[in-house]
Amino acid sequence: MQQPLTPAAQRVLDRATEIATTGQSSAVAPRHLLRSLLLEESRASEILGGFDVEISTVETVFPDEKSVPPVETTVESALTETVPFDEPSAWAIQEARHLAGIQGRHSEVGTEHLLWGLLVVDSDVSAWLREQGVQREELTQLVDEKTGFSAAPLETDVRIEFSQPNVSQRHNAMRIIDAAANRAREGVRVVEDYVRFISDDAHLSALLKSWRHDFAAAISAIAPHDLAAARDTLSDVGTTISTTAEAQRDSAAEVLQANLKRVQEAVRTLEEYGKILAADLGGQFEQLRYRFYTLEKSILSTLHNQARLAGRNLYLLVSEALCHHGSGPAIREALAGGVSIVQLREKEMPDRQLVEFGRRVRQWTREAGALYIMNDRPDLAVLTDADGVHVGQEELSLKDARRIVGTEKLVGVSTHTIEQARQAVVEGADYIGVGPVFSSTTKQFTDLAGLEFVRQVAAEITLPWYAIGGITADNIAQVAEAGATRVAVSSAVCSKENSQTAASQLMTALSNNR
Ligand SMILES: Cc1ncc(COP(=O)(O)OP(=O)(O)O)c(N)n1
């Protein structure tokens, strides 16, 4: 809704048009508006008088035309497209309308609003007015005092109920919100560039993009124009302050870290100052902040686990029953052949025996510099000093397993669909199992996820993942071709006469098909 003009404001615009026409200017400029404001006896001229701004001074400073006597009649509307107001003047009038709008649905655009508009829009006149001591903060207070507030709420097409802080408080909040919104937008772009171009992670990139869109939607509750009007980069004391730490970044990862923090801080600022404008706005930014924390965790955890599991591409699931010549020799051979993670997978073994077995596996893997993972049982992972635990979709949840093993140990999760894989990333798995790819002699499956699932994961997930299920020396090339760089096997190594040869064949096939 366009705010109506008070008769005095209408006269000011008419007179400004007259002054411009008389001076043969092609458009009404801010200087014409200023003269007109001073010539009309009004709130604006009263305010300007308080700052010792007089018509004679203005005529000397902006001497190109002569002022004309007051017009008797009101021009139909000085705001129609036919009236040649130049860009800064048109913006100044828009600003005036906005300010009046903030003050309530029924408030009219007065001369004091026009003066405000003239001051906030960049022009020779606003610069000069500032030099004369007419400062925005002081002016907003004067406008507040002069107009008071209408009880009627601001008409807006968004759901958010804006509160009615006084104009200067609102202006200050807007200024902060404008700066913080820019900071968050820029920061999230930097993060997105890292995840997209350096991590190459389509899933996390999509999550960041969706966050960015929801952030933009939350910000759009505030008219962009309102935000831009509050911007005053030139007089922002912060633009010249920067620390040595900010000027120096040794790596892209450092850039990432700094910008993750930057976004969180900016959104926190938006949350706090947003509350001044509308309670709901603070709540929306709070939700966005929490979502960003989760995103940060997924991004950093992916990087951390890529580093932790770097080069560990062959993962062996061991069951005593599968090892023809005993688990000890089989494990040692497998380790010599290139296996770098060993999972103890015993479904029937009594706990006491399992703990004992686990402690031996711990020792063998430690000697070989390999990792040892306990299947299904976080409690026994802790007891046997395992490097981690692996849980399936039907077993203890990732969250519960994590509560038992803590943050240092790895928690691996089995996934059978792309949705489960995405969810495991977001929930904080350290790696995922991707399968079953083929039917297996180790475990019966009614449904196979197949090579298509391997392709899906390869296309979008960079958290370490292991293709699993029926993988052998005969079909490993297909798995690698589908995008797997890591595999987990059981019988293809465990039940072979020579587990070392079996393992090294798989390792060679993996690296040949990269
Ligand atoms: C590395 C790895 N991936 C998948 C599995 C399968 O786990 P789960 O679905 O829980 O089945 P069980 O192994 O418990 O029968 C795994 N163990 N390891």
Ligand SMILES: Cc1ncsc1CCOP(=O)(O)O
């Ligand atoms: C436990 C499990 N979960 C998915 S496949 C699988 C068994 C893997 O063993 P194998 O490599 O012998 O098929």
Ligand SMILES: [Mg+2]
């Ligand atoms: Mg399991």
